[in-house]
Amino acid sequence: MVDAHRTFVIVGAGLAGAKAAEALRSEGFRGRVILIGDERDHPYERPALSKGYLQGKEERDSVFVHEPSWYARADIELHLGQPAVHLDRAARKVVLGDGTAVHYDKLLLATGAEPRRLDVPGTGLAGVHHLRRLSHAERLRGVLATLGRDNGHLLIAGAGWIGLEVAAAARGYGAEVTVVEPLATPLHAVLGPEIGRLFGDLHAENGVRFHFGARLTEIVGQDGMVLAVRTDDGEEHPAHAVLAAIGAAPRTALAEAAGLALVDREHGGGIAVDASLRTSDPDVFAVGDVAAAHHPLLGTRLRVEHWANALNGGPAAARAMLGQEVSYDRVPYFFSDQYDVGMEYSGYAPVGGYDQVLIRGDAARREFIAFWLSQGRVLAGMNVNVWDVTGHIQALIRSKAPVDREALADPSVPLASLVPGEGA
Numbered sequence: 001m002v003d004a005h006r007t008f009v010i011v012g013a014g015l016a017g018a019k020a021a022e023a024l025r026s027e028g029f030r031g032r033v034i035l036i037g038d039e040r041d042h043p044y045e046r047p048a049l050s051k052g053y054l055q056g057k058e059e060r061d062s063v064f065v066h067e068p069s070w071y072a073r074a075d076i077e078l079h080l081g082q083p084a085v086h087l088d089r090a091a092r093k094v095v096l097g098d099g100t101a102v103h104y105d106k107l108l109l110a111t112g113a114e115p116r117r118l119d120v121p122g123t124g125l126a127g128v129h130h131l132r133r134l135s136h137a138e139r140l141r142g143v144l145a146t147l148g149r150d151n152g153h154l155l156i157a158g159a160g161w162i163g164l165e166v167a168a169a170a171r172g173y174g175a176e177v178t179v180v181e182p183l184a185t186p187l188h189a190v191l192g193p194e195i196g197r198l199f200g201d202l203h204a205e206n207g208v209r210f211h212f213g214a215r216l217t218e219i220v221g222q223d224g225m226v227l228a229v230r231t232d233d234g235e236e237h238p239a240h241a242v243l244a245a246i247g248a249a250p251r252t253a254l255a256e257a258a259g260l261a262l263v264d265r266e267h268g269g270g271i272a273v274d275a276s277l278r279t280s281d282p283d284v285f286a287v288g289d290v291a292a293a294h295h296p297l298l299g300t301r302l303r304v305e306h307w308a309n310a311l312n313g314g315p316a317a318a319r320a321m322l323g324q325e326v327s328y329d330r331v332p333y334f335f336s337d338q339y340d341v342g343m344e345y346s347g348y349a350p351v352g353g354y355d356q357v358l359i360r361g362d363a364a365r366r367e368f369i370a371f372w373l374s375q376g377r378v379l380a381g382m383n384v385n386v387w388d389v390t391g392h393i394q395a396l397i398r399s400k401a402p403v404d405r406e407a408l409a410d411p412s413v414p415l416a417s418l419v420p421g422e423g424a
């Protein structure tokens with residue numbers, strides 16, 4: 001069928017969806033492109049919601065993927081504030097909340113993820129917050145400012161990236177902050193105990209209190225207000241507001257009801273896709289936080305919940321929808337900023353998957369690169385307040401070659417010289 005008569009539908013108007021729509025046009029697709037989103041805002045990027053925007057340093061306008069007028073100019077039909085509630089694969093149609101049925105020739109699911117909820121008494125109190133949407137960040141920004149002004153106390157459940165970034169923002173407003181985390185160090189699942197501990201130290205130095213090895217059992221409140229939080233070791237912590245930052249769950253409901261293959265929760269969840277981001281239905285693709293893709297480089301299936309994966313995966317999915325050969329094998333990458341510490345992480349090294357953590361540089365001054373190795377091969381690398389090294393770190397990971405560990409730990413040896421084929 002000629003392109004101009006085909007309709008490509010994208011469900012999920014976040015970064016991955018918007019970038020896929022953009023790529024369909026830049027690749028020359030002349031048919032209809034319909035982008036459906038349940039949020040009322042135009043597609044936006046989320047990283048600033050726990051950083052610059054939350055801190056009051058960045059404007060609301062700075063988070064949008066494109067300016068609103070871009071969509072009409074690119075001939076993208078936007079349906080905002082409109083959830084897709086049903087997917088009928090046999091009839092190739094998506095049904096929206098208002099009953100409108102939208103036909104598709106190819107469909108992309110870019111439905112992202114949603115915050116996991118605490119399953120304890122008191123979780124419905126108005127003072128309990130989550131952070132995923134712009135509207136959440138707007139609300140939380142006001143809460144942090146009030147807590148800072150009144151010497152109030154924010155209790156954060158979960159010492160992952162979002163929990164820690166909000167802790168840093170809250171300290172910036174002058175609020176008291178306690179973080180409750182069941183494991184022994186922050187960021188345990190991603191960084192392991194060795195490097196996670198360094199982030200714990202950073203926050204402790206900035207006045208954050210940690211309560212490790214404990215879980216919330218109850219949020220105590222009155223008239224919607226939070227008064228305190230109880231943990232399973234019998235302690236009670238003062239709190240005027242709570243942030244539940246205990247991870248996100250992929251939004252797979254539409255795919256599941258339509259009978260698409262999923263990955264079970266113990267293996268990370270998500271819609272199962274191959275390396276070309278195609279689901280178990282050849283006309284349906286999935287990308288971004290919701291997709292668990294086979295990763296050709298890592299040889300495993302992975303659901304990556306990071307900005308760069310949405311940014312680059314969206315266009316890759318668009319190309320696959322157009323019938324191009326796609327093998328999406330970008331090295332997983334993410335970044336974070338907390339206080340005066342900026343970092344970038346490349347690769348994949350889950351706890352139990354590496355046998356050595358090697359530091360290059362000065363960890364005490366927080367200017368270093370950490371490498372996670374297995375049998376002398378670099379699985380992942382994280383540069384902390386060291387810049388312009390991501391390309392070399394990713395090349396080391398891609399090479400899968402054993403590396404000279406002494407040279408790797410020595411900042412005077414150029415990283416490029418350790419990458420096979422790049423060295424002098």
Ligand SMILES: Cc1cc2nc3c(=O)[nH]c(=O)nc-3n(C[C@H](O)[C@H](O)[C@H](O)COP(=O)(O)OP(=O)(O)OC[C@H]3O[C@@H](n4cnc5c(N)ncnc54)[C@H](O)[C@@H]3O)c2cc1C
Binds near residue numbers: 133251254289305306
């Ligand atoms: C506060 C915060 C800070 C972050 N900071 C960083 C960072 O510093 N670095 C980093 O690498 N990553 C960061 N991330 C992660 C990054 O933002 C995500 O990986 C990225 O947003 C994923 O994009 P996506 O398009 O796949 O999903 P999303 O951004 O979640 O977009 C999916 C969209 O689809 C909509 N949707 C879902 N179901 C339906 C439906 N049935 N019908 C219609 N619409 C639907 C959703 O409402 C949403 O608007 C952060 C995330 C958050 C929440």
